[in-house]
Amino acid sequence: MITIRSNSNSNSNNNSNSKAETFTEAHAAAAADDEAAFRFFQYTQSRVPPPLRPPPPYDAHGDSFAAKRMRKLTQRRAVDYTSTVVRYMQIRMWQRDSRDRTALQPTPAAAIDMLPTVAYSDNPSTSFAAKFVHTSLNKNRCSINRVLWTPTGRRLITGSQSGEFTLWNGQSFNFEMILQAHDQAIRSMVWSHNDNWMVSGDDGGAIKYWQNNMNNVKANKSAHKESVRDLSFCRTDLKFCSCSDDTTVKVWDFARCQEERGKDNLVKLWDAKSGRELCSLSPWPQKHSFFVKWNENGNWVLTASKDQIIKAMKELESFRGIGKM
Structure with a gap:
């Protein structure tokens, strides 16, 4: 009886020692995994680019590129006199002079029949510049x-x-x-x-x-x-x-x-x-x-x-x- 009891006690001690060793090894492995994960986190943090800065104001650029890019589109006025010249070249093939020229009607639809001032040599009033078109400013503002x-x-x-x-x-x-x-x-x-x-x-x-x-x-x-x-x-x-x-x-x-x-x-x-x-x-x-x-x-x-x-x-x-x- 005594011998058997002594054997059972030794077996229980051995089992407890093996469990302690297993727990220690698992804890060490978990700690190693945590340390590896922390090192990987530090490595990835060092490779991440810095956060983007807010965009500069429009006047920060020397060439005002941002201001030009954000400028609203405006319609640029232009004077196209080629239509009257082309029309004059077409009709002068059969028109001898002012006697064969048709009268220009005072309606918007008759604008396609308008001719350049050279075609109205008998009526100098057509050369009067009575409509303001545009104002242009030089870079160096002087007289x-x-x-x-x-x-x-x-x-x-x-x-x-x-x-x-x-x-x-x-x-x-x-x-x-x-x-x-x-x-x-x-x-x-x-x-x-x-x-x-x-x-x-x-x-x-x-x-x-x-x-x-x-x-x-x-x-x-x-x-x-x-x-x-x-x-x-x-x-x-x-x-x-x-x-x-x-x-x-x-x-x-x-x-x-x-x-x-x-x-x-x-x-x-x-x-x-x-x-x-x-x-x-x-x-x-x-x-x-x-x-x-x-x-x-x-x-x-x-x-x-x-x-x-x-x-x-x-x-x-x-x-x-x-x-x-």
């Missing part, structure tokens, strides 16, 4: 001293107080190019009759030549002592004249960009073939000449100044002793 259309009529050139040329689109009213043309304020611009050259003058008395692509070809910075008020081309485009605040009207050879005639305020007649002076007319004591214009025959010049006098030169008589022409 505009001269406005001139290109020969094609598709673009507009403005000369500003800062000496800049701004090229505007005549249909959509947006600027296409800004060019620093002069060092001082631009006062005069004129196109040649062959539409290939433009001459401009500024406050410093400089005169510059420009091509159709706004390329500066030649510059005469000492043309006048004061501002060049107006320019005008001769009908043949071989010469042009300029008037300035220095009380002088100068005639220039376009090819050489050199001044012709004298500086003694005299009007002189010259022989074109021999290059000799024929005679000198009365003095020309005008002050602050503002406008000068050539006649279509290329021989007469009309000037106007601040002395409230408009003077014109024309042939009054023939002079002898010139020699053979």
Whole structure:
């Protein structure tokens, strides 16, 4: 009996020891699993990107891209004159002149029959600009001293107080190019009759030549002592004249960009073939000449100044002793 009891006690002790060891091993395994899970959590947390920042305000970008992107769409006004030109090209095949032209009815439906102003040469009132279309602002806000259309009529050139040329689109009213043309304020611009050259003058008395692509070809910075008020081309485009605040009207050879005639305020007649002076007319004591214009025959010049006098030169008589022409 005693021996059996002693065996049962030893067996129970062994069972309790084995259960304790099993519990310890399970607890250690669970702890190892927890530690591995914690390490994996730390690893994944280190790989997660930081949270996204809120979007910046619209004015935070230097180029205002966000503001342009969020701007409301607005309808841009445009003037489309091609429809009238196409209609004019269609009907002029069978219309001789204004006698064959149909009358334009004052209804909106008759707008498709409207023609350009060149088709209404017998009615100049059609060229009146009676409707306001658009206002355009330059980047550099300063006074505009001269406005001139290109020969094609598709673009507009403005000369500003800062000496800049701004090229505007005549249909959509947006600027296409800004060019620093002069060092001082631009006062005069004129196109040649062959539409290939433009001459401009500024406050410093400089005169510059420009091509159709706004390329500066030649510059005469000492043309006048004061501002060049107006320019005008001769009908043949071989010469042009300029008037300035220095009380002088100068005639220039376009090819050489050199001044012709004298500086003694005299009007002189010259022989074109021999290059000799024929005679000198009365003095020309005008002050602050503002406008000068050539006649279509290329021989007469009309000037106007601040002395409230408009003077014109024309042939009054023939002079002898010139020699053979």
